[in-house]
Amino acid sequence: MSAIHYREIEGQSAGFWALAALLTAFMAAGLTAAYFMAHIGHIITGMTNQVVWGMPHVFAVFLIVAASGALNTASIASVFARVAYKPLARLSGLLAIALLLGGLAILVLDLGRPDRLGLAMTHYNFRSIFAWNIFLYTGFLALTGWYLWVMMERRLNRYTRVVGTAAFLWRLILTTGTGSIFGFLVARQPYDEAIMAPMFIVMSLSFGLAIFILVLMAAFKGTGRPLGDEILMRLKNLLGVFAAAVLYFLLAFHLTKLYEAKFRGAEAFLLWNGGIYTFLFWFGAVLLGGVLPMLLFWLPQTRRSRAAVVWGSASVLVGGLALMYDIIIGGQAWPLSIFPGMHVSSSFYDGVVNFYAPSLPEFALGLGGCALALFIALFALKLLPFLPETLADEKVRPK
Numbered sequence: 001m002s003a004i005h006y007r008e009i010e011g012q013s014a015g016f017w018a019l020a021a022l023l024t025a026f027m028a029a030g031l032t033a034a035y036f037m038a039h040i041g042h043i044i045t046g047m048t049n050q051v052v053w054g055m056p057h058v059f060a061v062f063l064i065v066a067a068s069g070a071l072n073t074a075s076i077a078s079v080f081a082r083v084a085y086k087p088l089a090r091l092s093g094l095l096a097i098a099l100l101l102g103g104l105a106i107l108v109l110d111l112g113r114p115d116r117l118g119l120a121m122t123h124y125n126f127r128s129i130f131a132w133n134i135f136l137y138t139g140f141l142a143l144t145g146w147y148l149w150v151m152m153e154r155r156l157n158r159y160t161r162v163v164g165t166a167a168f169l170w171r172l173i174l175t176t177g178t179g180s181i182f183g184f185l186v187a188r189q190p191y192d193e194a195i196m197a198p199m200f201i202v203m204s205l206s207f208g209l210a211i212f213i214l215v216l217m218a219a220f221k222g223t224g225r226p227l228g229d230e231i232l233m234r235l236k237n238l239l240g241v242f243a244a245a246v247l248y249f250l251l252a253f254h255l256t257k258l259y260e261a262k263f264r265g266a267e268a269f270l271l272w273n274g275g276i277y278t279f280l281f282w283f284g285a286v287l288l289g290g291v292l293p294m295l296l297f298w299l300p301q302t303r304r305s306r307a308a309v310v311w312g313s314a315s316v317l318v319g320g321l322a323l324m325y326d327i328i329i330g331g332q333a334w335p336l337s338i339f340p341g342m343h344v345s346s347s348f349y350d351g352v353v354n355f356y357a358p359s360l361p362e363f364a365l366g367l368g369g370c371a372l373a374l375f376i377a378l379f380a381l382k383l384l385p386f387l388p389e390t391l392a393d394e395k396v397r398p399k
Contacts, residue, residue: 006385030368033361034109059366063103069208078164102373228393289319
């Protein structure tokens, strides 16, 4: 492999400032939504005392999970010593930090009382997975920042593998913690499975790599830098494997739930007669998130097409959001089983499927967090040398 030269993007074109303005508009809309949600109350959202995690949580968890997966390219380069991925490692670390900050911003602003964040960060209940996640998120930011430092400071390059291994292990723990939030909720029958933790790890690899590929292609096209087919096709094939792995874990998860008699009602709701949740699972998560990308990536007619890489990566992201909606919202829509095995009758939602319809402020807040992540990445690329000058095939030969 030739020596790698990194350079900032100039960021002086009309397209750059138009993109910055568009992202700023979405962030402003998100802040406005958060302001009204905090001052008027969550009554302006679709959330209720039954569905307490709404559309903002769908976006937030999606970004947090994707942040862990976005670091995978850097891990392949340093931890597993795959030289071909080394030029991509800096961008990988940057996107991991940006996506996590975007997701956490949504969570903080969706709390209803973000001014009380200090209490949550100074008073802990260590029997709660939510308390542990505060340390997992801050630790991930610190380790990934340190990882970028040793990669970008030539005198510290010899520590790259050690720090990279620490970041790799930490992101596995972080995603395990995120998946365990749902796996530990035994009162919610659509959750309540230990397999949620490894399933979230695989989902992170798929979502994070899809975002990485789209940002990489957009950055190189926008700056006129050469991006060869060899490295791009390798990333595309890897994304196809991750998409297939997500389908495998979904199959294992739902077959396990169907085998247990107490979960069959919840499974029938999600898979057959759940309306929007059933549609999002089969058309969104399965077809768009898994089957379509694999066809685009591996069929002889499209497997060398860059357009297929773009559409396949975008399809993974749309399917991922649909899957997150199905898991988070669909899991709350199914009624709680407060007294398992008993017939309960009252006027308080017992046995009633909970209704939820996301509102405009919820979408605005979620999209604002996504815009924040891209805004951070955009200006970091302008200020610091994260992008290599070329990834042409003759300069970078995969090994």
